[in-house]
Amino acid sequence: MSRYEFRSPRLFVDADLAAGTRVALSRDQSNYLGNVLRLGAGAPVLAFNGRDGEWRAVVAGRKRPEELEVTEQTRPQDRLPDVTYAFAPLKHARLDYMAQKAVEMGAGRLQPVLTQHTQVHRLNTERMRANVIEAAEQCGILSLAAVEEPIALDRFLARRADGPRLLVFCDEDAEIADPIAALQGARVASLQGVDLLVGPEGGFSAEERALLLSQPRILRLALGPRIMRADTAAVAALALVQAVVGDWGGI
Numbered sequence: 001m002s003r004y005e006f007r008s009p010r011l012f013v014d015a016d017l018a019a020g021t022r023v024a025l026s027r028d029q030s031n032y033l034g035n036v037l038r039l040g041a042g043a044p045v046l047a048f049n050g051r052d053g054e055w056r057a058v059v060a061g062r063k064r065p066e067e068l069e070v071t072e073q074t075r076p077q078d079r080l081p082d083v084t085y086a087f088a089p090l091k092h093a094r095l096d097y098m099a100q101k102a103v104e105m106g107a108g109r110l111q112p113v114l115t116q117h118t119q120v121h122r123l124n125t126e127r128m129r130a131n132v133i134e135a136a137e138q139c140g141i142l143s144l145a146a147v148e149e150p151i152a153l154d155r156f157l158a159r160r161a162d163g164p165r166l167l168v169f170c171d172e173d174a175e176i177a178d179p180i181a182a183l184q185g186a187r188v189a190s191l192q193g194v195d196l197l198v199g200p201e202g203g204f205s206a207e208e209r210a211l212l213l214s215q216p217r218i219l220r221l222a223l224g225p226r227i228m229r230a231d232t233a234a235v236a237a238l239a240l241v242q243a244v245v246g247d248w249g250g251i
Helices: 027-036 092-104 125-138 153-160 179-185 206-213 230-245
Strands: 010-012 022-024 044-048 054-060 067-075 083-087 109-114 166-170 194-198 218-221
Touching: 010 125, 044 067, 083 230, 092 109, 092 125, 092 230, 109 125, 109 153, 153 206, 166 230, 179 218, 179 230, 194 230, 206 218
Parallel strands: 010 044, 083 109, 083 194, 166 194, 166 218
Antiparallel strands: 022 067, 044 054, 054 067
């Protein structure tokens, strides 16, 4: 039997949750519960805020859903693995897909990185946060991935250069044919977080590649014999990282 409750709708609320509290609904949340899901007073809902775990609640309101009455906790708060997914921004539909899938795969932070061949330089981070929340609501996720503002590649690398984190650089020219073995070789006791970097579909420039290869604690990771689109590479790379050095492997 599943340890998650999927029969009741899940709702992210930006308010503290505890037994007996009442949480006001936004206009969009009221419309979603009342007009989309056709829920009225007394209907069960699962609420979470990314801090206090998941709670049972019931809808309250006279003519439309106005608030939630919180009753009991169903799951305690968890913590996401220390995996940052760094990526060159994509166009809207594919960026939405990538953000949702990165959340489903357990990324703890989404970091847009601007490169010479990046397709999109203006990024709506609020839209990305909305996609993070939607994915969490639909998939029983309790902790929300942080969405960072875009940063140039050289600045991103400079920030992490002296730290103990592993930089996994997805590189189609990597000589290592077995990505699982490569990650297992990097799985050491001193490892303190992973930065997974997937570049633009046009690839990194020669200058950017040289800068990447000069980084400490770097692992070049090939994703097999086929060329993938950047959003597909995100899912494949995150699956590998989570299975070997992330929380899929019990870390």
